Amino acid sequence: MDRLIYTAMTAMNAAMDRQRVVANNLANASTPGFRQEIFAVTPATLKDGTLEARAPARGNVRGADMKAARVVPTGNPLDVALEGKALIAFQSPDRQGEVYSRRGDLRVGATGVLENGEGLAVLGENGAPITLPPGFGISLAADGTVLAADPAAPGAAAEPVGRIRLVNSEGTRLAKGIDGxxxxxxxxxxxxxxxxxxxxxxxxxxxxxxxxxTADTLVQMIEAQRAFEQRAKIIATAGSLDEAGSGLMALR
Incomplete structure (x- = not known):
């Protein structure tokens, strides 16, 4: 009996994790550059010799769906849409490495650092955040070069102050953590x-x-909820069978 309950319990946990992932995808349906998370459930059979003891379910985020999304014109010169499979390198929130995204709603932060809508600093080719001179007019070239024009020198050509670190993940496995x-x-x-x-x-x-x-994601959420309810019914049925078995033993 414990095998049935344990297997159903792990399947409930996997269904709950799937619901969290689907809910996160749905919450980011309007986030620029967001790549939906792919969730996978795999059985992990525990064997003791020839006996299959249990087959718990393990669910986790396998990665991200990197298919392209629609591009919307904004007219903002600091908004960028990447071509092909390119990604922008950003400084990680803990400032200990790099993270990658296609989110291109760039802006100049209060400290003069070029960042995106999440507040992540855009990295340059040297691996350091791109810092811009205060008050300068900023523009971007197609190759990621950041140009700054001095407002005190009308008619002067804009000067490059850095180049956005653009990367391509083709051939490299990317992981998507719980931080997204x-x-x-x-x-x-x-x-x-x-x-x-x-x-x-x-x-x-x-x-x-x-x-x-959005429509597909809502369907996935309903499926995850139904899967959770089905596992809960299995555990309830196991409890009823256990009570019935105990009753039969008492009659003896």
């Missing part, structure tokens, strides 16, 4: 980073939106 950021799995205690892609291009004045399909 794309990362290269660290190996042997080091921090994984993607190599720069010098051929990557971006378009300005537009944003790539989330690739979450």
């Amino acid at each position: 950021f794309l990362k290269v799995p660290a190996a042997a205690g080091g921090t994984g980073v993607l190599p720069p892609d010098l051929t990557a291009r971006l378009g300005t004045g537009a944003l790539e939106m989330s690739n979450v399909e």
Whole structure:
């Protein structure tokens, strides 16, 4: 009996985790550049010799769906939409490495650092955040070069102050953590980073939106809820069978 209950319990946990992932995807249906998380459930059979003891379910985020989403014109010169499979390198929230995203709603922060809508600092080719001179007019070139024009020198050409670190993950496995950021799995205690892609291009004045399909995601949420309810019924049935068996033993 414990095998039935234990297996159903792990399946309930997996269904709950799936609901969390689906809810997170749905909450980010309007977040620029968001890539929906892919959830997978796998059985993990525990064997003792020839006996299959239990088959608990393990659910986790397998990665992110990197398919392209629609691009919406905004007219903002600091909004960028990446072409192909390029990604922008950002400084991680703990400032200990790099994270990657296609979120291109860029802005100049209060400290003069170029950042996106989440407040993550945009990294330059040297791996450091791009810092801009105060009061200068900022524009972006198709190759990611950041140009600054001095307002005190009308008619003067804008000067490059850095270049956005654009990378391509093709051929490299990316992981998506519970913080929602794309990362290269660290190996042997080091921090994984993607190599720069010098051929990557971006378009300005537009944003790539989330690739979450709202209708499909709602269906997934209903499926996850039903799966949880089914496992709960199995545990309730197991309890009833246990009580019935105890009653039969008492009659003896």
